[in-house]
Amino acid sequence: MRKLIAGMKVSLDGKYEGPESVADWVEAWSDDYGLMAEVDACVLGAGMYGGYERYWTSVQTAPDTPAWISGAPPTPAERQWADFIRRTPHYVLSATLDHADWPDTAFIRGVADLAALKQQAGKSIYLVGGGRTTAGLIDAGVVDELRLIVYPVIAGDGKALFATGGRRQGLDLRRAEPLGDGRVRLAYGIGG
Template sequence: MRKLISGMKITVDGKFEGPQGYAEWVEAWSDDYGVMPEVDACLLGGGMYPGYEQYWTGIQNEPDKPAWITGNPPTPAELEWARFIAQTPHYVLSRTLTSALWPNTSFIRGLEEIAALKQRSGKDIYLIGGARTTASLIDAGLVDELRLIIYPLIAGEGKGLFATTERCRGLELRKVQQLQCGRVSLIYGID
């Protein structure tokens, strides 16, 4: 069975989004989790998908122009990710969205379709988010691995990654890696 791997960038106090509605501490949205060699599909929630599609389409179409979220030109790693996802099927969990600009995008309407997707042959699936989708899929027992990059700051106000999680989940620490600027990468298996 394919694994569903979630990757999130959070603060020490577990925030994935600051009070302004985005993660202002994140300088780039590249594959810092090492999933590219391991996955051949991406899964997103319907709330996150429109902004994701807009952000990466902008980088694909104008790779020298500053990205609208960061205000900085794309990093080489972001350009690499933009090329990768242009060829990668995307699945969007949504009861309301019905169209997407990207040709490799399909819509999933329920958890049973995600379970069926995991049963198909292929590499693993990267759960990009958002946080509400990630929490609900963890609660449903569909997420197999959680990859976190912890930023060394306390956001205080903002949205917590696990604020909507309904029940306690055991995690098995699989890997710890210290990154630049005091960040830490943690990989957990989810019971």
Template sequence: MRKLIGGMKLSLDGKAAGPEGLADWVDGWSEDFGLTPQVDACLLGGGMYPTYEQYWTQIQNEPAKPHPLSGEVPTQGEVEWARFAAQTPHYVLSGTVASAQWPQTSFVTTLDEIDSLKRQSGKDIYLVGGARTTASLIDAGLVDELRLLVYPLIAGEGTALFTTPVRRALELRKVEQLADGRLSLNYELG
């Protein structure tokens, strides 16, 4: 069975975004979790997908120009992810969003459909986010692994990844301190 692997960039206090809805502490949105070789599909929530599609389409179309949302020239990692995303099936969990510009995008509306995706043959599935979708899929027992990049910052107000009242034990599989003070943490969910 395929694994559903969530990857999130968080502040030390567990925020996926600040009060304006952005993780302004993240310098680049490349895939920094080492997942690209082992996944062949991505899953996102409907709240995140429209901006995700817009962001990566801009980089696909103009990889050498400053991005209108960030004002920065995309990093090499972002250009590589944009190319990967252009060729990779994306599934959007939503009861309201039902259209996409990318032809490889499909929509799912139930947790049973996600369970069915996991049972299909293929490589693992990257759970890109957002925070609410990731948290709800963890609560539903559908996430097999969680990879976190924790930034040395207390964000304060914002969107917390973990707001559930349900206790869940995680098994630490790998920890790495990065040169810039971030921590890379890989957990298996039971």
């Protein structure tokens, strides 16, 4: 069975977005989790899909132009990730959406569809997010691993990754690695 690996960039106080609905402490949206060799599909929630599609399409079509979300040109690692996801199937978890401009995008309607996707042959699946989708799918028991990049900032007001009031969940630390600028990369196993 394929693993579902969630990856999130969070502040030290567990926020995935600040009060302006942006994680302004994140300088790049590249694959800092080391997932490219491990995954062959991406899943994201409907709330995140529109911005994700717009951001990565702009990186793919205008790789030297400042990105709307950061105001800076895409980094080399972001351009590499954009090339990877151009050829990677995407699945959007939504009960209502039924159209995507991004090629090779399909819709899954619920946890049962996601569980069925995990049963198909292939590499692991990257759960891109967003935050509510990630927390909800961890609560539903379908996420196998959680990878976090923790930034050395206390965001204060904003959206906390685990503010859903879900069930208590024990995690198994698999890796902890300091990165540049005080960031830490963590990998946790979820469940048995």
